[in-house]
Amino acid sequence: MEVEGDAKPVIHAPRKIPIALRDKVKQELDRMVSIDVIISKVDYPTSWVNSMVVVQNRICLDPRDLNQYVKRSHYQLPTVTEITAQLSGAKFFSILDASSGFWQVRLDEPSADLCTFNSPFGRYKFKRLPFGLNSAPEVFHRLVHEIFEGLQGVTTYIDDILVWENSKQEHDLRLIEVLNRAKDRKLTLNKAKCQFGLSKIKYLGHVLTAEGVQIDDGKIEAVVNMPKPQCKKDVERFLGMVTYITKLIPNLSTVAAPLRQLLCKDVTWQWLENHENAFIQLKKLVTTTPILCYYDVSKPVTLSVDASQSGLGAVLLQDDKPVAYASRALTETEKAYAQIEKECWLWYMGANAFISMYMASKLK
CATH class of the missing domain: 3.10.20.370 (Ubiquitin-like (UB roll))
Structure with missing residues (x-):
């Protein structure tokens, strides 16, 4: 990991942690030390000292200052359209999930020093790629992509690996090839999140079937259960949910036009009959969209x-x-x-x- 030459190092004081979480945070830090993800008790000066942020079931780096100067590889992630364009004829699918993917990438010593962070229990530094770095997803995606490069019927998106073929026998042979490649390159998979040999599978918020792509039932349910908007923020939230699946819905923008007009700065909030009709019609479109x-x-x-x-x-x-x-x-x-x-x-x-x-x- 490299930073720009004009980078200005920042040292953050440790953030306060709620008293009720202190013991749990210390236990998680100790666990991360035991599995060789972080080093405890950094007792020498480092130019960068980042903050630590605690999210559900995970401790992450908060490198907002460091992120401004990290040199990114800008390794392109595939779009859903680019992935599904490879699936013509696919009948069987498997999804493999890299276990704590970022933590499988070891940092060299200078990079680890950049990822030093403060806590109420002292300074630590990451030995593995931390969550929070803006370059982390593209770095890990590049490494996983290179592991399976050259294999047919395989595509990757960060830590999600999709395997497909047009017959069960060919699929199983392809899957064995992928698993062997992962083993050879020491890529650890999360068995609990892997799915094998299915004719219908959820991937990147879409459902892949032998017939084509369809909307995830969870997203349909979320749209259908959305209550009538009471303000502009509610309209933005609703349109954000349906816009994500715009390529799966015919004439979405035309139907949504009355709702978008409500978001204009010079428009006073007033929910009228045409807005109600657009709201209901969009919900209906989501539930009746054909498979692509x-x-x-x-x-x-x-x-x-x-x-x-x-x-x-x-x-x-x-x-x-x-x-x-x-x-x-x-x-x-x-x-x-x-x-x-x-x-x-x-x-x-x-x-x-x-x-x-x-x-x-x-x-x-």
């Missing part, structure tokens, strides 16, 4: 678009089945466009939304 097929790079694609008075919608199709949806609401200025201008804007929006899937593909 996996993108197949070998098949031609069809881009279908549609415009209404309030929004634009597009869907990418293969074999007349939806692969992904995109939509956006029209601004007041755009609503005044001539029809030919709206149609041009519509095709631009649709093409731009699916550019990663239709570029270099055969258009139908």
Whole structure:
């Protein structure tokens, strides 16, 4: 781990810990020392002394000052779209979870000194990659990606490893290959969080099946059970929940337009009938959204678009089945466009939304 040359080291005093948690925090620090994650009693000067933050079942570094100067590797994480585009023909899935993934990455001595932290019980320093560093996810993702690089039917996202194949026999052979690779490279897995040989599995907030991608039941339930918004913050929260799954829902932005208008600075809060209708319709859309097929790079694609008075919608199709949806609401200025201008804007929006899937593909 390296820091920028103009970094200004910061030394933090130990934060106060609630009296009721002191014994538990000390026990956890002792446990982390015993499993070689941290070193206790750092008795020599270090340029950086970070704060410690206690979250549920975990002690993390609070390196907010250090994070400003850490040189990041900027190793790109795959998107859900990029992952599902690899799954055409997949019928069986397994998910492997790296046990305390970051702690499997050993720090060299200079990096460990940077990760020194203060506590009411003295100074400690991390020997393993700590939670809290802004570079930690991409560092660990790069290492895990390199472990399984070259294997077919495998993709990784930080500490989540997805294995798939189009038959049970091929899947099991692939899984054995992955497990052997993990063993050879000393990557420890969390058996309790691993799932093996399923035809339907939850991954990164989506449900993967032999037929395609669908919305996680937990997310559907959360949206359906959301009470009627009482203020703008409630509307933001609700729209945030449905926007996460926008590519799985047709015409989402158009339907949500009345709710988004409520968030404008110059709009006074007033829940009207059109807002109630949009709220109810969005809930209905979430519960009736069809399964999206996996993108197949070998098949031609069809881009279908549609415009209404309030929004634009597009869907990418293969074999007349939806692969992904995109939509956006029209601004007041755009609503005044001539029809030919709206149609041009519509095709631009649709093409731009699916550019990663239709570029270099055969258009139908």
